[in-house]
Each structure stands twice: as structure tokens, then as C-alpha cells.
Amino acid sequence: MRVSKDYTNTKAYRSARLSVAPMMEWTDRHCRYLHRLLSHDALLYTEMVTSPALVRGGALHLLDFSPQEHPVALQLGGSAPEELSRAAQLGAQAGYDEININCGCPSDRVQSGAFGAILMQSPDLVAECVAEMRARVEVEVTVKCRIGVDEQEPREILPLFLEKIRAAGCQRVTIHARKAWLKGLSPKENRDIPPLDYELVHEMKAAFSDMHISLNGGIATLDAAVEHLDRGLDGVMVGRAAYHQPTDILAAADLRVFGTGAVRDPFEVVLEMLPYIEQQLSDGARLHQITRHMLGLFAGRPGARAWRRRLSEEANRPGSGPELVQQALDLVANPPVAV
Known part of the structure; x- marks a missing residue:
């Protein structure tokens, strides 16, 4: 197993107790600035940025953010280890607190680029990407994934996937508790139709107790997030609810989740x-x-x-x-x- 740097005292690691999911066309810099005013402590994520756009396209403006957004993580989409590592380096140089690999998005565009949820079928490649990125940057490299795709059996593939990325040095993973069906369901349907399996994510925390495991998918209230934290998960990532009802999710988060601050007005x-x-x-x-x-x-x-x-x-x-x-x-x- 690769010797890992200890990230447990970093702001991003501590803030991952509650995070706002990366959401295309939603979590841009203006959205993140608003969310930061609501919560000082929650971890914020960018929209997914593809490694080709940064490395081959030179679209460095996609990395722009306000200093007030910290702690903020950059989510990258890609599957070429060398290119991802170069994109991660650009992100670290821009000042991001964490670099995250997208292994969960089911859209056709992402599949055609051989990244996103389709990477659940290639755990060795994901591990290689993690290792290459960690060799290039000092900030933490994390993974966001599904419990499986298509005909995969989640209780077989997910432990294997976690073993591979942990051996490559990944200490923190966010698991969307739904399988992704790459054939037959749209990205929108993949957010709602496949059943949630929260218990499997809790089982993974018991089996991989040394990893920081966050749950994503279907969390609609701060109460629900706190309940999963109280049951032993390290973190909860909230998506659409944090966007459509940001006050309900984030205004009391510092007080209830982190034990700091007060409820924001x-x-x-x-x-x-x-x-x-x-x-x-x-x-x-x-x-x-x-x-x-x-x-x-x-x-x-x-x-x-x-x-x-x-x-x-x-x-x-x-x-x-x-x-x-x-x-x-x-x-x-x-x-x-x-x-």
C-alpha cells in the first residue's frame, strides 16, 4: 500500500463533514460565494472541469474563484493519468484545497470521454490516476463514485474499487448511493430512478474504517445529514437540496454539524x-x-x-x-x- 500523507488536520478534510456536491451549470463561483456566506465551514466543490479543457485547451479561466470560497475543491473529469496529473497541478497552483476525480457522472458526453461513472468499470485505471495525481500535487486527491454501474454487483465492485484507490493513496471518498445505468437512463433519471442503498455505504465505512467516507444521493434535509453522521459516517454531501433550499441546508450547518458559529439569517x-x-x-x-x-x-x-x-x-x-x-x-x- 502506498504511504499516504496525513491530511486529517487540513481544513478541507475537516470541512468534508458536510459538503455541497459539484453540479454542472449550478455550482459556479457565484453560487459558491453565496453558499460560503451561509456556511463558513462546509466544503464547496466546483462544477466538473475536464482535464483536456485545462491541459490541451488552456481554459485556465475555468479555475477562477474568490479567496473567500475556501475551503473549496476542484472536481476534474478525465481518465488519462498523465493529463489528469497535469490538470491537478494547475488546480493546486490556482489554490484549490482538494482535487477530486469524477467517477460518478453518467452523462453521454462524459461516457464518450471515457470518464465519470464509466470508470467504475476500470478500478485499476482510477488507482493509476490517483497515484499520478498524488505524485504531482501536495493537496489531497479524492474520488467521487457510484456504488456501481449497469450489471455490476455493488457489494462486489465497490469494495474492490475502494481497495484499489486506497492502495494508491486515496484517503477520502464520496459515494453516491445509487448505481448508475449507463444504458437506458438519462442523467436526470440516474439521479432518481436507481434505488438508494444507504446501508451499503455504511457497510463500506465499517469495512474501510481508515478511510474518510461521505454519503451522497437523495439527502434532502439537514436533519437527514446529521442522522447519517450520528450513525458513524465521516461526511455527507448534499446536492440539489443545497441549491434549491440553501438556507434550510446551510444556514444552521456550522452550528449543528461543526459546533461553530451561529445560524445565519x-x-x-x-x-x-x-x-x-x-x-x-x-x-x-x-x-x-x-x-x-x-x-x-x-x-x-x-x-x-x-x-x-x-x-x-x-x-x-x-x-x-x-x-x-x-x-x-x-x-x-x-x-x-x-x-
Whole structure:
């Protein structure tokens, strides 16, 4: 087994107790900035960035992020060990706290590139990728995977997969507790139709007690996340719920999951976003690129519908700025009276 560096005292390792999943077209830098205001401690992930885009395409702008986002992890998609290691080096040089390999995405585009969930069929290759990346960077290299794909038997393939990546030096893995069906199901269907097997993930934690194992898939509330942590898992990764109801998942996370800080007020978070919005607009961003991630801040609360409507309908108009966000916030503070 490869001798591993001890990462247990790093901020990313500690913050992995609760993380927000990498989600394409959702967890961009504006989304992560908002989530960081809601939780000081949760670990944030980028959208998946492909290693060819960085190494062959030179698209280094995809690595841009704000220093306030730390701890933040870069998720890479790829399957060529040398190219992945070079992409990991670029990510480490950009300042990311962790480099993660995507072995879970089931989309056709990812399959055609021979990475994502299809890599569950090639554990030796994934282990080689981990080893090459670890040789190139000092930050931790982690893996996000499924419990299996297609006709694989999860209770056979998952332990083998974990053994291989652990031997290559991977100490931390996030397991999406659904199998991915690469034939016959769309990426959206792969997020809902294959049954969840949380118990298998708990079994893997018992069998691989030296690894940091996080659970992903179908976690819809902070209560559910805490329940899995209390049962002995090292971490929980929340996806769509953290995006659509960010306050419900993240505002109390520091207090309940990490034992730090206090519950964040979404009104204060919006006010703290205003200087960021102003700066981003001056740098060429459009308001809707930022506010689209803020629509769910008041989900389930009085005025939430008026908040969403104002931002959805007007944020993409030329010249829209922080004052529109303030106007939408006023609608939440003084919700319209239903007639």
C-alpha cells in the first residue's frame, strides 16, 4: 500500500463533514460565494472541469474563484493519468484545497470521454490516476463514485474499487448511493430512478474504517445529514437540496454539524452579497448570472414567491444592479398581501 500523507488536520478534510456536491451549470463561483456566506465551514466543490479543457485547451479561466470560497475543491473529469496529473497541478497552483476525480457522472458526453461513472468499470485505471495525481500535487486527491454501474454487483465492485484507490493513496471518498445505468437512463433519471442503498455505504465505512467516507444521493434535509453522521459516517454531501433550499441546508450547518458559529439569517446574507454583486458587475458579469443562484434563499417563507418573481423577471434586463436585489428583499421583509 502506498504511504499516504496525513491530511486529517487540513481544513478541507475537516470541512468534508458536510459538503455541497459539484453540479454542472449550478455550482459556479457565484453560487459558491453565496453558499460560503451561509456556511463558513462546509466544503464547496466546483462544477466538473475536464482535464483536456485545462491541459490541451488552456481554459485556465475555468479555475477562477474568490479567496473567500475556501475551503473549496476542484472536481476534474478525465481518465488519462498523465493529463489528469497535469490538470491537478494547475488546480493546486490556482489554490484549490482538494482535487477530486469524477467517477460518478453518467452523462453521454462524459461516457464518450471515457470518464465519470464509466470508470467504475476500470478500478485499476482510477488507482493509476490517483497515484499520478498524488505524485504531482501536495493537496489531497479524492474520488467521487457510484456504488456501481449497469450489471455490476455493488457489494462486489465497490469494495474492490475502494481497495484499489486506497492502495494508491486515496484517503477520502464520496459515494453516491445509487448505481448508475449507463444504458437506458438519462442523467436526470440516474439521479432518481436507481434505488438508494444507504446501508451499503455504511457497510463500506465499517469495512474501510481508515478511510474518510461521505454519503451522497437523495439527502434532502439537514436533519437527514446529521442522522447519517450520528450513525458513524465521516461526511455527507448534499446536492440539489443545497441549491434549491440553501438556507434550510446551510444556514444552521456550522452550528449543528461543526459546533461553530451561529445560524445565519438569509436577510443578512443578501445584504452581504450586495458588495460582491457590485464588484462582479463592474468586472463584466450580468446580474442574472448571480441572482439565479439566490432564488431559493427564502424557500417556504412569506414573500418567497415575490422574491423569486422579481429576480427572475428583471435581473436579466440591461442595467439591472444591486438595487433590484434590495427591492426584491423588501418584498420579503414586507410580503405582498394576498387578495
